[in-house]
Amino acid sequence: MTALRTGDWEDARRPDLARIENDQPGERLQKIWETGPGLKGWFSDVDHKAIGKRYIVTAFLFLILGGLEALVMRVQLGAPNQRLLSPEQYNQLFTMHGISMIFLYASPILTGFSNYLWPLLLGSRDMAFPRLNALSYWIYLASGLFIYAGFVTGHGADDGWFNYVPYASKPYNPGVNMDIYALGLILLGLSTTVGAANFIVTFLRTRAPGMSVNRVPILIWGTLTASVANLLAVPSVSLAFFLLWMDRQFGTHFYDAGKGQPLLWQHLFWMFGHPWVYAIVLPAMGMVSDGLPTFCRRPLVGYTPVALATVSTMALGFGVWVHHMFATGLPNLPLAFFSGASLIITVPSAVAVFAWVATIWTGRPVITTAFLFFASMIVLFVIGGVSGVMTASVPVDWQLTDTYFVVGHLHYVLIGINVFPVVGAIYYWFPKMTGRLMNEALGRWNFWIMFIGFNVGFLPMHTLGLLGMPRRIYTYPAGMGWSVQNLIVSLGSAMFATGVFLTLINVWISRKGGERAGPNPWGAPTLEWSVPSPPPPYNFAVIPLIASRHPLWEAQLDESPARSSLNEGLLLDHGRETIGTSMLDGEPNLILEMPGDSAAPFILTLGLTLMFIGGVLRLWWLAGLGGAICAVALVDWFWPRRVHAGAETSNG
Amino acid sequence: MTAPANLGLARWPLGYLATSGPRADPVTALMWGLIGLSLLVITIITISVVWGVIARRSAISPGALEGAPLTSGGAGMMWIYVGMPLTVVALVGSLFWTMAALASVDRPAAVPRLTIDVTGRQWWWEVHYPGPGPEQGFETANEIHIPVGEPVLIRLHGGDVIHSFWVPALSGKTDTIPGRENLAWLQANRAGVYRGQCTEYCGLQHAHMAAFVIAQPRDEFDAWRNNQLKTGVPAATPVTAMGEATFVDRCGKCHAVEGTAANGRGAPNLTHLMTRQTLAAGVLDNNIDNLSGWISDPQAQKPGANMPITFLSGPQLRAVVAYLETLR
Amino acid sequence: MADAVYEPRSLPVGSREYNATGWLGALCLIATEGSLFAYLLFSYAYFAVQHGKAWLPDAHPSLRYSLPGTIILVTSSATAWWSERSLKRGDRAQHLAALTGTIVLGLVFLILQLFEWKSKHFTLSSSAYGSLFFTITGFHMLHVIVGVISLSTVLGWSLAGYFSPRRHLHLTISSAYWHFVDVVWLAVFFTFYITPYVW
Numbered sequence A: 001m002t003a004l005r006t007g008d009w010e011d012a013r014r015p016d017l018a019r020i021e022n023d024q025p026g027e028r029l030q031k032i033w034e035t036g037p038g039l040k041g042w043f044s045d046v047d048h049k050a051i052g053k054r055y056i057v058t059a060f061l062f063l064i065l066g067g068l069e070a071l072v073m074r075v076q077l078g079a080p081n082q083r084l085l086s087p088e089q090y091n092q093l094f095t096m097h098g099i100s101m102i103f104l105y106a107s108p109i110l111t112g113f114s115n116y117l118w119p120l121l122l123g124s125r126d127m128a129f130p131r132l133n134a135l136s137y138w139i140y141l142a143s144g145l146f147i148y149a150g151f152v153t154g155h156g157a158d159d160g161w162f163n164y165v166p167y168a169s170k171p172y173n174p175g176v177n178m179d180i181y182a183l184g185l186i187l188l189g190l191s192t193t194v195g196a197a198n199f200i201v202t203f204l205r206t207r208a209p210g211m212s213v214n215r216v217p218i219l220i221w222g223t224l225t226a227s228v229a230n231l232l233a234v235p236s237v238s239l240a241f242f243l244l245w246m247d248r249q250f251g252t253h254f255y256d257a258g259k260g261q262p263l264l265w266q267h268l269f270w271m272f273g274h275p276w277v278y279a280i281v282l283p284a285m286g287m288v289s290d291g292l293p294t295f296c297r298r299p300l301v302g303y304t305p306v307a308l309a310t311v312s313t314m315a316l317g318f319g320v321w322v323h324h325m326f327a328t329g330l331p332n333l334p335l336a337f338f339s340g341a342s343l344i345i346t347v348p349s350a351v352a353v354f355a356w357v358a359t360i361w362t363g364r365p366v367i368t369t370a371f372l373f374f375a376s377m378i379v380l381f382v383i384g385g386v387s388g389v390m391t392a393s394v395p396v397d398w399q400l401t402d403t404y405f406v407v408g409h410l411h412y413v414l415i416g417i418n419v420f421p422v423v424g425a426i427y428y429w430f431p432k433m434t435g436r437l438m439n440e441a442l443g444r445w446n447f448w449i450m451f452i453g454f455n456v457g458f459l460p461m462h463t464l465g466l467l468g469m470p471r472r473i474y475t476y477p478a479g480m481g482w483s484v485q486n487l488i489v490s491l492g493s494a495m496f497a498t499g500v501f502l503t504l505i506n507v508w509i510s511r512k513g514g515e516r517a518g519p520n521p522w523g524a525p526t527l528e529w530s531v532p533s534p535p536p537p538y539n540f541a542v543i544p545l546i547a548s549r550h551p552l553w554e555a556q557l558d559e560s561p562a563r564s565s566l567n568e569g570l571l572l573d574h575g576r577e578t579i580g581t582s583m584l585d586g587e588p589n590l591i592l593e594m595p596g597d598s599a600a601p602f603i604l605t606l607g608l609t610l611m612f613i614g615g616v617l618r619l620w621w622l623a624g625l626g627g628a629i630c631a632v633a634l635v636d637w638f639w640p641r642r643v644h645a646g647a648e649t650s651n652g
Numbered sequence B: 001m002t003a004p005a006n007l008g009l010a011r012w013p014l015g016y017l018a019t020s021g022p023r024a025d026p027v028t029a030l031m032w033g034l035i036g037l038s039l040l041v042i043t044i045i046t047i048s049v050v051w052g053v054i055a056r057r058s059a060i061s062p063g064a065l066e067g068a069p070l071t072s073g074g075a076g077m078m079w080i081y082v083g084m085p086l087t088v089v090a091l092v093g094s095l096f097w098t099m100a101a102l103a104s105v106d107r108p109a110a111v112p113r114l115t116i117d118v119t120g121r122q123w124w125w126e127v128h129y130p131g132p133g134p135e136q137g138f139e140t141a142n143e144i145h146i147p148v149g150e151p152v153l154i155r156l157h158g159g160d161v162i163h164s165f166w167v168p169a170l171s172g173k174t175d176t177i178p179g180r181e182n183l184a185w186l187q188a189n190r191a192g193v194y195r196g197q198c199t200e201y202c203g204l205q206h207a208h209m210a211a212f213v214i215a216q217p218r219d220e221f222d223a224w225r226n227n228q229l230k231t232g233v234p235a236a237t238p239v240t241a242m243g244e245a246t247f248v249d250r251c252g253k254c255h256a257v258e259g260t261a262a263n264g265r266g267a268p269n270l271t272h273l274m275t276r277q278t279l280a281a282g283v284l285d286n287n288i289d290n291l292s293g294w295i296s297d298p299q300a301q302k303p304g305a306n307m308p309i310t311f312l313s314g315p316q317l318r319a320v321v322a323y324l325e326t327l328r
Numbered sequence C: 001m002a003d004a005v006y007e008p009r010s011l012p013v014g015s016r017e018y019n020a021t022g023w024l025g026a027l028c029l030i031a032t033e034g035s036l037f038a039y040l041l042f043s044y045a046y047f048a049v050q051h052g053k054a055w056l057p058d059a060h061p062s063l064r065y066s067l068p069g070t071i072i073l074v075t076s077s078a079t080a081w082w083s084e085r086s087l088k089r090g091d092r093a094q095h096l097a098a099l100t101g102t103i104v105l106g107l108v109f110l111i112l113q114l115f116e117w118k119s120k121h122f123t124l125s126s127s128a129y130g131s132l133f134f135t136i137t138g139f140h141m142l143h144v145i146v147g148v149i150s151l152s153t154v155l156g157w158s159l160a161g162y163f164s165p166r167r168h169l170h171l172t173i174s175s176a177y178w179h180f181v182d183v184v185w186l187a188v189f190f191t192f193y194i195t196p197y198v199w
Helices: A026-033 A038-044 A048-077 A087-122 A130-152 A177-205 A218-250 A262-279 A282-296 A303-319 A332-344 A346-361 A369-392 A394-400 A404-434 A440-466 A483-513 A551-557 A600-617 A620-637 B025-056 B077-104 B218-229 B238-250 B288-296 B314-324 C021-051 C066-089 C092-119 C128-159 C169-198
Strands: A017-019 A543-545 A565-570 A577-581 A588-593 B114-121 B124-129 B138-141 B143-147 B152-158 B163-165 B174-176 B181-186 B192-197 B210-216
Touching: A038 A600, A048 A087, A048 A130, A048 A483, A087 A130, A087 A177, A087 A218, A087 A262, A087 A282, A087 A404, A130 A177, A130 A600, A177 A218, A177 A600, A177 C021, A218 A262, A218 A282, A218 A303, A218 C021, A218 C128, A262 A282, A262 A303, A262 C021, A282 A303, A282 A346, A282 A369, A282 A404, A303 A332, A303 A346, A332 A346, A332 A369, A332 A394, A332 B077, A346 A369, A346 B025, A346 B077, A369 A394, A369 A404, A369 A440, A369 B025, A394 B025, A394 B077, A404 A440, A404 A483, A440 A483, A600 A620, B025 B077, B114 B143, B114 B163, B114 B174, B124 B143, B138 B143, B138 B218, B143 B218, B152 B163, B152 B174, B174 B181, B210 B218, B238 B314, B288 B314, C021 C128, C021 C169, C066 C092, C066 C169, C092 C128, C092 C169, C128 C169
Parallel strands: B114 B152, B143 B210
Antiparallel strands: A017 A565, A543 A565, A577 A588, B114 B124, B124 B138, B152 B181, B163 B174, B192 B210
16 A cells, blocks of 8 residues: 655655656656556556546446347337337336446446546646545446346346336335345446546646646546536435435335325436436547547637536536426426526537537548547537427427437437547547557448448437337337338447447457557647557656647647647656646645555445445345445555654655 | 227327417427427538538548648637527527417416316326216226317326326327326317327336327217216126126226226226227227227236236126127 | 746645645545535425425424534534644644544434434334435434544544644544534534424
8 A cells, every 4th residue: 555665755855857768767667656467456456547448348348238228129119019028128128228328338438538538638647546546447347237237137127217206116116126226326326426526636636737727628627527517416316316215115205106206306316317418428528629629730719618618518507407307297487497598508518519610610630530430429419409409498398308309319419429429539549548540441431330320220210209209118009100210210220339339340450450559640739649659657757847738739839939848847756656736727736645556445345335235135234244344445545654644844 | 909090190190290289389380490490500510510521621641640730720719709699599589489389388268168187097098077066077098088179178197107198289298297286288279089198108008008189079079978977878688787797796896887886996997988999098999809809818918007817708708898898 | 848947846745734635535525425415405395395384293393402412513513623723733632632522522412313313203204204304314423423433533543643733634634524514414403493493
């Protein structure tokens, strides 16, 4: 748990500057920062790059599972009155599809990319809390396995990811499936929350000197905003599920119709749920805002409006949740308010769209696979956005809601604003992560098959909705006018899935066989492109000093005489160290001691998982045992350093 | 067994591209307006992106990006300065139109003369027509008759889980929530059969929970209503007598037929079963074959439905069906 | 090449009080736990609005245990603050005494809460009010227990000499958490015990 030390501990010191010459100071830092070998090292790794990659791989596994669930459903729905699936099987599939995609893929994939990239973008050697980082990954993995354990043993949740009561309550769902979902999601919420805190503190304190808040990449704004929102919104859904578990197991009366309030569930769920859907797109929008300009060979048009739009979208996102409840019979006054807010929230989103279009028009675009994914996202975003405007209008939503129109809308916003940027991000940052380029020719096939397949598969859902097809139905009769379009949707979805599969193929063949990439194959402007590909464990041999938003473009753009210092900067090698800076201006004011490898996050996760398993099975001794393990792990984690109490005077 | 034939409905029975009543029509106009606006926006942005990429494309190959020239400045902000006011105008316009549509469908032009209680149940619609006194009310299921051209008040009750009552040609949807009464109203401009469906996921057979609103001229509606109030049953033949006895014994705990000892409230009221056009909330046309098949094995057509396989013998089944055929 | 002239001054090493990243992490924890209680009290308000005044099992809930408990908890915040201040001024004995006092007062509060629970004529499952009452006060008690454990651990570390007047982040964070638990109690107390009087 203690970092490698080269001398007595100092209460304070003047940090050394150094210049990068050949292998130094890299070689020395390598020894300080590299993870321990073998299984022990693997379980106690706290390197943000390793954690980021684990997140990305795990999230893609859940994407594949969720996708397979969807494909089976689409076979069932490809023609009327099919009997491939029983109603219960279908219901579990559509529930697990939603859970897998929205909870186990959409947020973790962005956390994964952000985890990998943030310290590299900010000029830091790691996130603010490396062990907390590892913890958030292990809990995520545990909760995903927890929920899927229910599904594969025949106890899958079957009330949709939104899990409305009373159908989710004990009288209608007596099995253990809902308890697994409820507790599994509370467990996942812990991962999200600690991850959010990590991003917020990293943003506030570990930026490189000179990186004031108006110089950070837009991805930082996106993930930061999502993190603040998650910190405040996740407790709502955790509470909702906890109260449901109480109703089911302890006879409380939160949601039952007799003494409780079924609508309370919807309020608590959507007060979380709506901010959540912005949290799973804003970081991806940030990736587009950072990646598109590279290929347009110019800085983003309207950096400040886009940054402000990111924050205001999220803020407004807290004030629209009732638009998921327009049909519940609430009085007109609140409905009108939420309808208005839901229309207004389009405004900041539009700012980003215009900024991207302007960047293309005032730049000189170079077409690469990554560029195609980022640029096409703009179109898909707008399609999803305008269908959202339609559903924001209360009386129109009274027709549209709970039909396939909404299914079309949500897939355009989720696939268009999350999946497409993510695949673009893979093509864009894969060279940085692996030192190899992905195959461009295969990439073009990848893009067009995904793009065409997606639109063929999901555009007809809007018309199906207008023709009255409800959602969440396991089959439909002939003679409704839906049959041909459903077949098209099924075929298009299969094509889209093939396209996603091509992404995986390209990743697989490129990781060992791709063309080698240097530090900056795209000629990009931000800090991560100034370090080797893949980066060494310590990221930066010296902490850079930042003078603009585009450190690597300063000389060429020559917008001002200021130049960042990338080859000479703070050395910070008295152990695992990085610089702590002031919140707004990025002035150094602290030398941060970073933890080395630690098994505490993994042990704590084990304790938590045992606690939650005990809860589901009502084995209170097991829950207690889990809690005790958690307590031990936490005390170990926070054990203070006696040396801190030792030196009372500074060492100059 | 056959699924219901097209009951004289439009090509898209649940579609609402065109609607037929004052609670839906103003909304349909707004919807088409928003569809038009949406298509316009999509077209503008798509052309902007595609044309921009093609027109501004650089000749540099992806492999030569490192060190490739950069540009900056330009009038890019104009896109935001022009685009944002247009966006705001479009949104504010949509907001005003939304409020106007909301106001115009809030209540009918005239006070409804007819009130109907609808309760959502897994997986059928319990329908109650109240009268001035308890003797003048009656129960039916899944099929709602209303007089043409008059507003009708619908009181929506939650029975078990949340369902949503939706007849798209006539109105937007409103949920039935246990513990809560929601109000909706309908009015049909033209006589005809309007299909509805449950649109809030409610469990295994959410997919098979249709409703039918049949709008009739006033005199036909009154005739129908008077018939529903009757409880007399024609003289029994030996077969129908055996059928009635079997029915009361085996089905009467769930189903009710007014005027007999069958008084269950958990399942659809069957007093005038033969006046309905479909069975099992729209799953089957109402004819003898379907009725027999349904009674002997409801799980085959609607797996998970609350009606169990009845295990009636051949003669018993024929007798019960013959009895039910008299319930007109 | 560096054009900027950069003269780093002497910087503290490691977590020094409010400069530390751990302090901000603790604030994030307080923010998220605070919103949890906000959602719990929202649920209370939702029920109150939907059901009206008749929903209360007692028109005026007794303050017999809750008022003394409130006073004790507020006092314990004062002792927690005092403990930190003494440590900063170098008075170790006062610091340890005040910290011990805080823990004891926290335990007394828990005991009073248990008496309050026993005095109620409704249960967790007898009514929605009962469900809300025991769940919300139960969540709060859970936070008090975590606070007591945390302060006790800090006491142990302090006795073992791990802290100094300038470096005692664990105490600072545990104290802040304790103050938070106190503020939450004031909100819970106000909601359950005061609002029925003014409703």
